[in-house]
Amino acid sequence: MRKSWGLTEGSLVCCGWIAVGMLLQLLTGPIRWDMLAWPVNAVILSALLFGIVLIHLCRSRFRLFRWMATLQAGIPAMVTCAMMTILLGVTRQVPSGHVPADPIGITAMLSFWPFVLSYVWLMLLVGMVCMTRLFRPAWRNIPFLLNHLGIFIALVAGTLGNADMQSLRMMVQEGKTEWRAVDARHRAHQLPISIELHDFAIEESPKLSFLSDVTVHTKSGFTMRDTIRVNKPMSVHGWKIYQYSYDESKGSMSDISVFELVRDPWLPYVYLGIFMMLAGALTMFVWPAGISGK
Amino acid sequence: MVDWTDLWMFALPALLCWLAAALLSLRGGWQKSVYGLTIGGLFIFGTYIALMWHSLERPPLRTMGETRLWYSFFLPLVGLITYIRWHYRWILSFSTMLSGVFICINLLKPEIHDKVMMPALQSPWFAPHVIIYMFAYAIMGAAALMALWQLCRKQDQMSAIDNLTRVGLSFITVGMLFGALWAKEAWGTYWSWDPKETWAAATWLCYLIYVHLRRSHPATIRPALLWQVLCFLCLQMCWWGINYLPSAQGMSIHTYSS
Numbered sequence: 001m002r003k004s005w006g007l008t009e010g011s012l013v014c015c016g017w018i019a020v021g022m023l024l025q026l027l028t029g030p031i032r033w034d035m036l037a038w039p040v041n042a043v044i045l046s047a048l049l050f051g052i053v054l055i056h057l058c059r060s061r062f063r064l065f066r067w068m069a070t071l072q073a074g075i076p077a078m079v080t081c082a083m084m085t086i087l088l089g090v091t092r093q094v095p096s097g098h099v100p101a102d103p104i105g106i107t108a109m110l111s112f113w114p115f116v117l118s119y120v121w122l123m124l125l126v127g128m129v130c131m132t133r134l135f136r137p138a139w140r141n142i143p144f145l146l147n148h149l150g151i152f153i154a155l156v157a158g159t160l161g162n163a164d165m166q167s168l169r170m171m172v173q174e175g176k177t178e179w180r181a182v183d184a185r186h187r188a189h190q191l192p193i194s195i196e197l198h199d200f201a202i203e204e205s206p207k208l209s210f211l212s213d214v215t216v217h218t219k220s221g222f223t224m225r226d227t228i229r230v231n232k233p234m235s236v237h238g239w240k241i242y243q244y245s246y247d248e249s250k251g252s253m254s255d256i257s258v259f260e261l262v263r264d265p266w267l268p269y270v271y272l273g274i275f276m277m278l279a280g281a282l283t284m285f286v287w288p289a290g291i292s293g294k
Numbered sequence: 295m296v297d298w299t300d301l302w303m304f305a306l307p308a309l310l311c312w313l314a315a316a317l318l319s320l321r322g323g324w325q326k327s328v329y330g331l332t333i334g335g336l337f338i339f340g341t342y343i344a345l346m347w348h349s350l351e352r353p354p355l356r357t358m359g360e361t362r363l364w365y366s367f368f369l370p371l372v373g374l375i376t377y378i379r380w381h382y383r384w385i386l387s388f389s390t391m392l393s394g395v396f397i398c399i400n401l402l403k404p405e406i407h408d409k410v411m412m413p414a415l416q417s418p419w420f421a422p423h424v425i426i427y428m429f430a431y432a433i434m435g436a437a438a439l440m441a442l443w444q445l446c447r448k449q450d451q452m453s454a455i456d457n458l459t460r461v462g463l464s465f466i467t468v469g470m471l472f473g474a475l476w477a478k479e480a481w482g483t484y485w486s487w488d489p490k491e492t493w494a495a496a497t498w499l500c501y502l503i504y505v506h507l508r509r510s511h512p513a514t515i516r517p518a519l520l521w522q523v524l525c526f527l528c529l530q531m532c533w534w535g536i537n538y539l540p541s542a543q544g545m546s547i548h549t550y551s552s
Contacts, residue, residue: 071510075503082499089492089531092541110487158485167482206351209416231417231480242482262482270484274471281471284464 005067010076017121018080021114030100030111034163041160048156052124056131069128077122084115097184119155126152146280154273161266168262169244172197174255177217181261193218193239195259198225202252210243212257228259239263296345298359298404304342305366305397311335312370312393316386319377332374332386339367355424356415358534359404362396364425368432369393372458376436380454388439419476423469430465431533433458434501438526441519452515455522456508463501470494489542493532500525 036044059065067073088109094101100108109115130149133141168181168189177196180188198213215225216236226234233242240262247254315331318324343363346354354360373389376382437458440451473494474484485491504521507514536542 071506075506075510078499078503078506082496082503085492085496085499086528088487089489089496089536090539090541093487233479233482240482242480260482267478274474274484278468278471281464281467284460284467 004063004072006072007076009067010073011079013073014076014080014118014121017117018114021112021117024117025105025113028113030105030108031113031116033111036160037163041163045156045160048124048127052127052131055128065128068125069132074122074125074129077118077125080118081122084109084118088115119159123152123155143280143283146276146283150273150276150278150280152273154270154277157266157269157273161264161270164265166263167260170195170259170261172214172257172259174198174200174257191261193236193261195241197257200246200254200257202246202254210246210257212243212259214241214257216241238265295349296342297349298400300345301342301397301404302401304338305401308335308339308342309390309394309397311338312386312390316390319383319386322383328377328386329374332370332377336367336371336374343367352416353421353424355421359400361424361428362400364428365432366393366396366400368429369396369435372429372432372436376454376458380457382451382454385436385440389436392435392439417476417480419472419479423472423476426465426469426472430462430469431529433462433465434526434529437462438523441522445516445519445523452508452518455519456505459501459504459522463498463505466494466498466501470498489536489539490532493528493536497525497528497532500528 055065055068059069087106091106091109093109094107096110098108100106100111105112126148130145130152133144134149166183166189168183168191170178170181170191172178172195174197177194179191179194181191182188194217196215196217198215200210200212203209203211209229211227211229213225213227214234215223216234217223218237222237224234224236228234228241228243230243233240235241242260242262243257244260245258247256250256311331312335315328315335318331319328343354346360346363354363369389369392370386373386376385437455440455440458443449444451444455473491477486478484500521504518504525507518507521511518531539
């Protein structure tokens with residue numbers, strides 16, 4: 001029997017992904033994340049899950065598919081992601097949404113094809129390894145699944161859901177009601193909710209704090225009055241409203257308050273993944289000898 | 295009211311306790327005295343942190359100097375846990391020495407800052423986020439030292455290094471995820487690839503690789519030890535290195551002390 005694939009083959013596959021990524025970068029330019037907005041992200045998610053199940057079902061036929069669920073494939077994938085992340089850490093990035101300032105594209109690393117493909121490959125392998133344990137109920141699989149399925153869910157939902165996340169800035173004057181907000185590219189949007197600012201204040205004691213007394217109205221006629229502070233956002237109909245800024249030239253006399261309005265429909269899934277990972281970390285701490293595996 | 299000028303009054307007795315415990319454990323035997331002295335030192339040093347917390351009216355976690363306090367506190371604690379769990383005679387000497395270095399830095403160069411803390415840091419997430427990270431750093435520091443020790447002296451410490459790394463990794467994971475939950479609460483995004491976050495992700499991945507490598511290649515010792523040291527270097531970059539990294543200048547929300 002031929003020797004099965006090992007770390008060398010795993011590293012070569014990763015090099016292959018980087019090469020493919022470079023080619024895509026050259027041909028199509030940086031990744032346009034906004035194109036992933038609903039329903040494209042749902043299609044991609046379905047394809048990813050379908051692919052993982054299909055590969056899992058065909059694993060007895062193909063050596064490659066069996067190898068994909070092993071550490072021989074996983075470790076080089078993790079090393080590639082770590083290297084890409086370190087590359088991101090040492091290169092100065094252009095603000096998000098801007099075109100890269102270098103010919104290769106590493107100054108806009110989050111839209112750099114090889115960077116993204118490295119993580120996609122790693123997540124595909126994590127998905128595969130989850131499949132091998134998912135239908136084998138055993139206590140010792142629980143920590144393993146919490147860790148692996150947790151990162152899979154959090155990362156996939158966070159990445160695919162990113163384009164559906166709306167993050168807008170709304171500037172409101174005291175006594176006025178505002179329905180419009182601008183996105184990161186300064187485009188105005190008419191929202192289904194509005195903010196009426198009654199008062200903006202800066203409290204110095206007991207702790208420094210900015211706060212806005214507001215009433216939020218929705219198109220359906222719902223109203224809600226509350227105080228928004230830094231670290232104390234307000235939640236209305238799927239929107240979270242954060243205290244963002246104020247007229248700093250006037251300080252506490254500012255009659256303007258700036259809010260950040262965020263809508264993130266994929267967030268519950270990201271949280272599910274995060275809480276699974278937290279539970280997984282706890283099991284790792286409680287059973288440091290390594291109850292999973294073996 | 296205590297401040298930085300009172301540090302020596304607490305640090306000196308604490309260090310003396312830890313030093314006595316380290317010497318006793320090196321000699322072997324005297325276990326109850328070793329435990330008692332280490333815990334006594336922790337109590338004295340912990341009192342100082344608590345008093346600082348009280349007089350600053352905020353958790354002392356904002357500046358590098360303040361986080362060094364926690365590091366000095368957690369190192370002997372991690373040393374003690376390792377000592378109780380695996381009975382390494384020399385671990386307390388290491389942890390005491392490292393703790394002493396951080397205490398000396400704080401004695402010679404205290405970073406004095408006022409009470410006011412920016413509103414974004416006034417969050418219930420702040421203290422657990424940083425304290426868990428400091429604890430993880432201390433554990434990883436111990437693991438890296440043991441790796442270096444084994445590289446030089448060829449004494450087998452692998453099981454202890456692996457155990458420490460697993461525990462440290464679970465703490466790093468919790469610290470990182472708490473950070474993500476906090477960021478979502480405070481800024482509306484759980485992950486924004488801010489330089490600190492990027493290096494935290496890289497560090498996390500490096501330790502993940504170590505844990506997986508140990509599982510798939512348990513007989514490969516030397517590369518694993520070298521990787522362990524590399525992980526710790528990555529962690530240093532994440533902790534304070536990015537403050538000096540040109541690519542991170544003016545980009546990070548994690549550099550508050552301006």
